[in-house]
Structure formats: structure tokens, C-alpha cells
Amino acid sequence: MHDLQSRHEHPLTRSLLAATAVTCLVMSAACGGSSVTYEDDRTDEEKTREPAPLNAQVFVEDAEISQWVEAGALLIDARPREDYDAGHVPGAVWANGGKEFQDDLGLIKPDIAGLQEAARGIGVNNDQKVIIYGAPSDKRAGRLFWTLEYLGHGESYLYTPGHEALLAKLGGEATTEETDLEGDFIASYREGIRATSEEVRQAAEGELQAILIDTRKLSEYEGTEDRGDPRQGNIPGAIFYYWEDVFDENGDLRPKAELQAEFQEKGLLSDDAIVIPYCQTGVRSAYVYAVLRWLGQDNAKNYDGSWAEWSRLEDYPIGTVDEPTTGE
Numbered sequence: 001m002h003d004l005q006s007r008h009e010h011p012l013t014r015s016l017l018a019a020t021a022v023t024c025l026v027m028s029a030a031c032g033g034s035s036v037t038y039e040d041d042r043t044d045e046e047k048t049r050e051p052a053p054l055n056a057q058v059f060v061e062d063a064e065i066s067q068w069v070e071a072g073a074l075l076i077d078a079r080p081r082e083d084y085d086a087g088h089v090p091g092a093v094w095a096n097g098g099k100e101f102q103d104d105l106g107l108i109k110p111d112i113a114g115l116q117e118a119a120r121g122i123g124v125n126n127d128q129k130v131i132i133y134g135a136p137s138d139k140r141a142g143r144l145f146w147t148l149e150y151l152g153h154g155e156s157y158l159y160t161p162g163h164e165a166l167l168a169k170l171g172g173e174a175t176t177e178e179t180d181l182e183g184d185f186i187a188s189y190r191e192g193i194r195a196t197s198e199e200v201r202q203a204a205e206g207e208l209q210a211i212l213i214d215t216r217k218l219s220e221y222e223g224t225e226d227r228g229d230p231r232q233g234n235i236p237g238a239i240f241y242y243w244e245d246v247f248d249e250n251g252d253l254r255p256k257a258e259l260q261a262e263f264q265e266k267g268l269l270s271d272d273a274i275v276i277p278y279c280q281t282g283v284r285s286a287y288v289y290a291v292l293r294w295l296g297q298d299n300a301k302n303y304d305g306s307w308a309e310w311s312r313l314e315d316y317p318i319g320t321v322d323e324p325t326t327g328e
Contacts, residue, residue, distance in 0.1 A: 038110060038111040038112075038113070038114070039113075040112055040113050041113060042112075042113050042116070045186075046116070046186050046187075049152070049186045049188045050152075050188060051152035051153075051154065051188045051189070051190040052126065052152060052153060052154030052155070053154050054149060054154050054190075054293070055154060055155055055156075055157070056293075056294075056296070057157065057294075058145075058157065058158060058290055058291075058293050058294040059157065059158050059159070059160060059253065059290075059294060060131055060157040060158070060159050062161070062169055065131070065159065065166065065169055065170070066169065066170060068129055068131065069091075069131070069170060071129075072128065072129075073128065073129035073130065073131050074093070074123050074124065074125070074128055074129065074130045074131065074181070074183075075089055075091055075092035075093070075131050075133070075166075076092065076093055076094075076095050076122060076123075076130060076131070076132045076133070076144065077089065077092045077093065077094050077095070077133060077134065077163065078095055078096075078097045078098070078132055078133065078134040078138060078140040078141040078144050079097075079134045079135055079138065079140070079163065080097075081094065081096070083135075083163075084178075085176060085178075086176070087174030087175065087176055088163065088174060088175065088176075089133075089163065089166055089167055089170065089172070089174070089175075090172055090173075090174075090175045090177075090179075091179055092133075092179060093122050093123045093179050093180070093181055094122075094178070094179075095122045095132075095144055096140075097134070097138075097139075097140025097141070097143055097144055097283075098140065098143035098144040098146075098147045098283075098286075100118045100121075100122075101115055101118055101119075101147050101151075102281070102304075105281065105305065105308040105309055105312075106280070106281025106282050106283065106304055106305065106306060106308050106309075107282075107304050107305050107309060108147065108150065108194070108304055112187050112189065115151055115187050116151070116185060116186065116187035119148065119151060119153075119183065119185045119187060120182060120183040120184065120185050121182070121183075122181070122183070123179075123181030123182065123183045124148065124153065124183040124185040125183045125184050125185055126153070126184065126185055126186060127155075128155065128183075129155045129156075129157065130148060130153065130155060130156045130157065131157050131158075131159050132144050132145050132148075132156065132157065132158055132159065133158075133159040133162060133163060133166050134162060134163065135162050135163060136160065136161055136162035136165070136247075136251035136252070137160060137162075137244065137247045137251045137252075137253070137287075138160075138162065139243070139283050139284050139286070139287050140283065141158055141159075141287075142158065142283070142284075142286040142287030142288075142289070142290050143282065143283040143286040143287075145157075145158050145286065145290055146193070146282075146286035146289050146290065146302050146304075147286075149190060149193060150189065150190050150193055150194050150302075151185075151187040151188070151189070151190070152186070152187055152188035152189065152190050153185065158290055160247075160252065160253045161252065162251075192301070193289070193300065193301050193302065194301055194302060194303075194304060195274070195276045195278075195301040195302065195303040195304075196303075196305075197303075197305050197309055197310060197313060197316070199274075199276070199301075200212065200235060200276060200278070200303055200310070201313075201316055201317075203237070203274070203276065204235050204236045204237050204238075204316075204317055204319075205236075205317070206237075208274070209272060209273040209274065210273050210274040210275070210276055211239065211267065211268060211269075211270055211273050211274070211275045211276065212235055212237055212238035212239065212276050212277075212278065213238060213239050213240075213241050213268055213275065213276065213277040213278070213285070213288060214234050214235065214238040214239065214240050214241070214277075214278060214279075215241060215242065215243035215277050215278065215279045215284045215285045215287075215288045216242070216243075216279045216280060216284065216307070217242065218240065218242065218325065218326050219324075219326035219327060220232075220234075220280070220307070221234045221238075221240045221321070222234075222321040222324035222325065222326050222327070223320055223321065223324065224324050224326045224327025225326070225327065227280060227307075229307060229308065229311035229312070230311050230312055230314075231311040231318050232311070232318075233318040233319050233320045233321075234318070234319040234320075234321075235278065235307075235310060235317075235318075235319060236317050236318070236319040237319070238278070238319065239266060239267060239268060241266060241268060241277075241288070243277075243279065243284040243285065243287055243288050246259060246287070246288065246291050253291075256294065256295070259291060259295060260295050263292075263295060268292075269292075269295065269297060270297075270299070273299070274299050274300075274301055275292055275297050275299060275300045275301070276300075276301050276302075276303050277289055277292070277300070277302060277303070278302075278303040278305075278306040278307065278310075279306050279307065280306055280307050280308055281304070281306055281307075281308050282302055282303060282304030282305065282306045285302055285303065285306060286302050286304075289301070289302040
């Protein structure tokens with residue numbers, strides 16, 4: 001699996017792209033947008049920086065959370081702003097669940113200098129552990145986790161029990177005092193963990209060895225729920241797996257061995273194929289991406305464009321269900 005991952009992010013390729021980085025022209029007309037030009041005006045040192053090695057742990061354990069915080073780990077609260085303002089873990093900064101890095105369709109903004117600035121604006125440093133928490137089983141936290149990994153951070157972690165559990169674990173009281181930090185993070189795209197619409201099209205048409213996972217609700221997968229997209233249905237060949245099924249009835253992440261066995265049984269794991277979860281805007285699927293990484297799936301990629309983008313690409317195929325079990 002490590003060999004496959006390395007093929008997707010060859011160091012020489014990244015360095016050449018970064019060094020060349022004069023101007024990035026983004027065509028978004030297919031999604032109803034307009035052409036936007038971004039210039040990478042960062043220093044040469046910033047442009048050529050390599051992504052940090054990824055940690056294999058992904059989820060921070062209760063047994064180590066206090067030690068990590070005392071050692072200076074950055075705490076990021078990914079809940080809605082009103083929840084953060086009402087009371088949060090002392091010292092935690094607020095981030096909008098990764099939305100500060102996204103465009104209107106959920107795609108990562110194609111502006112590496114701006115993305116780097118946004119990461120620094122929430123206090124992210126290169127050589128510092130980042131612990132992201134939200135409500136229990138918070139999909140917003142998952143999206144921010146994937147975003148920081150995509151931008152080259154290697155020490156990002158998720159704390160799944162949520163805000164109240166973390167507060168109790170640290171033995172403190174909630175505060176309404178906002179923490180404002182400025183980091184020194186240098187962004188470097190980790191292309192190997194982001195799936196593009198073209199890659200997904202190739203997977204759907206059998207031109208690329210990949211497993212597609214639809215992590216939306218069953219009604220979305222079956223096409224009976226209209227969320228305002230031009231077309232309803234699924235990406236052909238995708239396996240349905242609802243993202244919240246990684247949690248138990250209490251909202252806790254299910255045991256690793258249990259999920260490993262279930263994912264294996266459902267055909268969601270592979271040593272040879274790329275594994276690509278998707279949803280509506282790459283938020284729910286980002287959490288499944290995190291679980292896949294935790295299960296040792298180094299070839300996992302999140303499709304951040306997901307259904308919001310796919311449904312607007314008129315030439316891309318749509319899968320349908322002959323006898324849906326949802327809807328009227």
C-alpha cells in the first residue's frame with residue numbers, strides 16, 4: 001500500500017510543480033463558476049517544502065490526551081461558532097469545520113497561498129500536534145482533519161468523544177474567552193489523498209482500479225432525495241456505506257477490529273486499489289477517509305467535489321436504483 005501511495009505523490013513531481021508555481025488557472029465553468037487566477041507568491045522555500053510524513057494513529061486516545069495538551073498540542077474546536085462562543089475547552093481555537101478552505105461546492109480552494117494563510121490563522125504550526133474535536137462523531141471535525149492532511153500536515157488527530165468528554169478529561173471548566181493564535185504552517189499539497197472528478201470518472205468506467213464508497217444517506221444514494229442538485233442518483237459502481245455506521249449507538253467510534261472486519265466483508269478495503277469515499281460535499285466522506293487511514297488503508301482518497309460537483313458534470317454517468325426502498 002505504501003508503494004501505491006508513493007506513486008500518487010512523487011517527490012520530484014511535487015517539487016517541480018511547486019517550483020514552477022507561478023500562476024494557477026482554475027476553470028470552474030462546468031460547475032457554474034467562472035475562471036479564477038491565483039498566484040503563488042510565497043517564498044521559494046515555501047513552494048518547495050515537502051508534506052510531512054503522515055501519522056498512522058489518526059485518533060487520539062483518552063489515555064494520552066492530557067499529556068499531549070500539556071506538551072503544547074493545538075486544540076481546534078470544529079463546532080458551529082455559536083457553540084464555541086457558548087463555552088469551549090480553555091485554549092482551544094475555533095475553526096469553521098474546514099469551510100474556510102472550501103468553495104461554495106465544497107471543493108478545496110485552488111489557492112495554496114490563501115490556504116496556507118487560513119491554516120496559520122487558526123494557529124497551525126508545522127511541528128506541532130493538532131487535536132481536532134467537535135460534537136461527538138462530528139463530521140465537521142473529519143473534514144478539517146482531511147484538509148490539514150491534504151495541505152501537508154502530518155500530526156493532525158481526531159478526538160471523537162467530543163467537547164464535553166474532552167472538557168471532563170482535562171478536568172477544567174468551559175470558557176467563553178476566545179483564543180486567537182497565529183501559526184507558521186507551510187502548506188504543501190499531498191495530492192495522493194485527494195481524488196479528482198477525472199479519477200473518479202475513470203474508476204466509475206472501469207479505467208482505474210478503485211473502490212468507490214457512497215457515504216451519504218440511503219435516500220441520497222437511491223436518488224429519491226433532492227438536495228438541489230441538477231441530477232440525482234449515485235456514481236456508478238459505488239458501494240453504499242452510511243458514514244455514521246462507523247459509530248455505535250452512543251456515538252462512540254466502534255472498535256478497530258470490528259470495523260476492520262465489517263469493511264473487509266463489504267469490500268471496502270484493498271491492498272491494490274485506490275479507495276475513494278464521497279458524499280455531498282466531501283464532509284461525511286472525510287470522516288470515512290479518516291477511518292480508512294486508521295484501518296491501514298494508505299491508498300485512501302477523499303473526493304471533496306463529491307455529488308455537488310459530479311451531478312453538475314453533464315457528461316459524467318449517473319447510477320440509478322431500479323427499485324428504491326426510500327422515498328414515496
